[in-house]
Amino acid sequence: MHPLVERFAALARLSQVQEQPSPAHLPGLGKCAPFTAVTAAEVEGVIGRHGLRSEQVVVTRHGVVVPAAQYTATARIDRVPLPGVVRHAALFDLVESGHTLALPGCELWLPGIAVLCDQLRSALAQPVLAGLFLTPASETGLSVHTDAYDVLAVQTTGSKRWRVFAKRPEPVRNAPVDVSDEPVLDVVLQQGDALFVPRGCPHVASAESFSLHVSLGVQAMTAREVLVAAMRSATLSADLDAPMPYREVGDLNDRRAAVLRRASEALLTGLSSDQADRVYQALSSSTTTAPSPGRLRRLESAAEMTDSPSWPGTAP
Incomplete structure (x- = not known):
């Protein structure tokens, strides 16, 4: 380093x-x-x-x-x-x-x-x-x-x-x-x-x-960014996709809160597991990583070796 x-x-x-x-x-x-x-x-x-x-x-x-x-x-x-x-x-x-x-x-x-x-x-x-x-x-x-x-x-x-x-x-x-x-x-x-x-x-x-x-x-990633990215992750619990309850007789807020509580618990459980690594990696990665010098030159050299004529006395 x-x-x-x-x-x-x-x-x-x-x-x-x-x-x-x-x-x-x-x-x-x-x-x-x-x-x-x-x-x-x-x-x-x-x-x-x-x-x-x-x-x-x-x-x-x-x-x-x-x-x-x-x-x-x-x-x-x-x-x-x-x-x-x-x-x-x-x-x-x-x-x-x-x-x-x-x-x-x-x-x-x-x-x-x-x-x-x-x-x-x-x-x-x-x-x-x-x-x-x-x-x-x-x-x-x-x-x-x-x-x-x-x-x-x-x-x-x-x-x-x-x-x-x-x-x-x-x-x-x-x-x-x-x-x-x-x-x-x-x-x-x-x-x-x-x-x-x-x-x-x-x-x-x-x-x-x-x-x-x-x-x-x-640019330290924020808690909001991590949570949003986690909710978009297909690897986390299906509880995050649970439908919100319809309005009917009874306390709608209580039923909504129960669904959201299960989803929140599933989200936190997912973030504390190995599945979270993919979320953090995606947020911290960059498309401008350091180049690997010589890759095109090696490709050119390989092509030259393939196309070069055989020496006398060697197999074609």
């Missing part, structure tokens, strides 16, 4: 049981692969090589999100319209004018980051996301906000000042927050530094210089 993933997992476990968790500055822990490979040239190459769609790009400045129509267009592939394709020139024009570029799901194009996501997902048995943020010097992409997940930010280029405030209740992803208190942590991340921000802690980051950072987030 990558040392930074191990440290992040430990901090996330601790923050989940603390009433008032603390952010943590981790200087120098990101001065290693795969973060050293996340450079401006690599990001520009990713944007240029891949036909990014509007869902894969977010552009902001001072908390205001730029409508995707300003940097996307409809492309055509064999006369089939493909809406929401990013126009690279328009995107870079916005960055040059001071806007922050965010690429959620960056593990799709950065195999090393995908490996870290897999390790973190395995360590915590929770959904994991990754994002890449590019901010011009002296600019702020998002205003003070909270995230509904624990975050590890790793500075890969330049420097960025982070101010983190005490945790608020009921965190909502990217929800703006009014803060009048002093930050509990005010730190400038340099290249290779990392920062842990607990779920629900308001924070704001401003670039001191041209800045690139990668964020890993643990």
Whole structure:
């Protein structure tokens, strides 16, 4: 396991049981692969090589999100319209004018980051996301906000000042927050530094210089999500599909309550058994797992061996 993933997992476990968790500055822990490979040239190459769609790009400045129509267009592939394709020139024009570029799901194009996501997902048995943020010097992409997940930010280029405030209740992803208190942590991340921000802690980051950072987030599944997924599982008790009683003479509420009580007991019994593993696995799994390098090359090599002519003196 990558040392930074191990440290992040430990901090996330601790923050989940603390009433008032603390952010943590981790200087120098990101001065290693795969973060050293996340450079401006690599990001520009990713944007240029891949036909990014509007869902894969977010552009902001001072908390205001730029409508995707300003940097996307409809492309055509064999006369089939493909809406929401990013126009690279328009995107870079916005960055040059001071806007922050965010690429959620960056593990799709950065195999090393995908490996870290897999390790973190395995360590915590929770959904994991990754994002890449590019901010011009002296600019702020998002205003003070909270995230509904624990975050590890790793500075890969330049420097960025982070101010983190005490945790608020009921965190909502990217929800703006009014803060009048002093930050509990005010730190400038340099290249290779990392920062842990607990779920629900308001924070704001401003670039001191041209800045690139990668964020890993643990989106802890909620009890509601688990219960909904469990109720949809075909492996659980048939009591969950019991019909609700018709109205007739007698206390309808009592009969309804009896049916719901049996269903609830069946649901909890199912969640405490091995059947629950499939529910948790489905919620924590991802379609963006780390790639397995060399598979196409091995396929090509196998085809070359099959198609190659026999040597003299050997059987055809």
